[in-house]
Amino acid sequence: DIQMxxxxxxxxxxxxxRVTITCRASQSxxxxxxxxxxxxxxxxxxxxxxxxxxxxxxxSRFSGSGSGTEFTLTISSLQPDDFATYYCxxxxxxxxxxxxxxxxxxx
Amino acid sequence: QxxxxxxxxxxxxxxxxxxxxxxxxxxxxxxxxxxxxxxxPPGKGLEWIASIFxxxxxxxxxxxxxxxxxxxxxxxxxxSLRLTSVTAAxxxxxxxxxxxAFDVWGQGTLVTVSS
Numbered sequence: 001d002i003q004m005x006x007x008x009x010x011x012x013x014x015x016x017x018r019v020t021i022t023c024r025a026s027q028s029x030x031x032x033x034x035x036x037x038x039x040x041x042x043x044x045x046x047x048x049x050x051x052x053x054x055x056x057x058x059x060s061r062f063s064g065s066g067s068g069t070e071f072t073l074t075i076s077s078l079q080p081d082d083f084a085t086y087y088c089x090x091x092x093x094x095x096x097x098x099x100x101x102x103x104x105x106x107x
Numbered sequence: 108q109x110x111x112x113x114x115x116x117x118x119x120x121x122x123x124x125x126x127x128x129x130x131x132x133x134x135x136x137x138x139x140x141x142x143x144x145x146x147x148p149p150g151k152g153l154e155w156i157a158s159i160f161x162x163x164x165x166x167x168x169x170x171x172x173x174x175x176x177x178x179x180x181x182x183x184x185x186x187s188l189r190l191t192s193v194t195a196a197x198x199x200x201x202x203x204x205x206x207x208a209f210d211v212w213g214q215g216t217l218v219t220v221s222s
Contacts, residue, residue: 049208
């Protein structure tokens with residue numbers, strides 16, 4: 001199984017900050033990585049697919065980068081609506097695994 | 108607009124079988140895409156359960172494979188999940204979703220395993 005490790009687990013930031021979340025795969029997954037945002041009581045929402053492709057309708061302040069085993073999600077200027085939990089997910093081959101999540105709190 | 112909706116019992120007894128259906132509207136599931144199930148215990152992270160390609164090819168989470176079956180019914184435009192021998196650890200919100208980078212999700216349904 002491919003394990004996905006996100007860091008940090010919790011992040012406190014302020015509106016306007018630039019924040020970065022990291023996701024590491026236990027083996028190379030090429031660019032088969034997605035990022036999701038989840039708010040309480042809601043289904044996750046796809047932000048980024050194939051490591052760096054912005055899903056339609058997602059604000060451009062979200063960006064993704066990386067390949068192989070190390071990936072990042074960056075929010076360039078935090079907005080009040082961005083405080084949520086973020087998950088990475090690999091979809092290389094037949095199996096799918098999620099990272100454990102990063103909770104983004106208001107400082 | 109593609110929409111997915113989960114349906115099934117909200118309460119299942121321990122050792123019994125959990126059965127859920129995902130009804131898809133706005134897209135014919137036999138035309139393409141993978142279709143999958145994901146679950147999330149209350150307050151915890153996401154766990155992929157299984158996926159099925161529009162052709163019927165399946166893939167399963169190795170940790171659940173012995174208990175899980177995913178199937179497709181193109182005539183009803185729905186796909187289903189069966190999870191056997193459930194325990195309290197299977198209590199979770201269950202989501203159905205489209206593709207491998209899950210771009211469309213159902214709203215989720217809470218299944219509680221309890222006697």
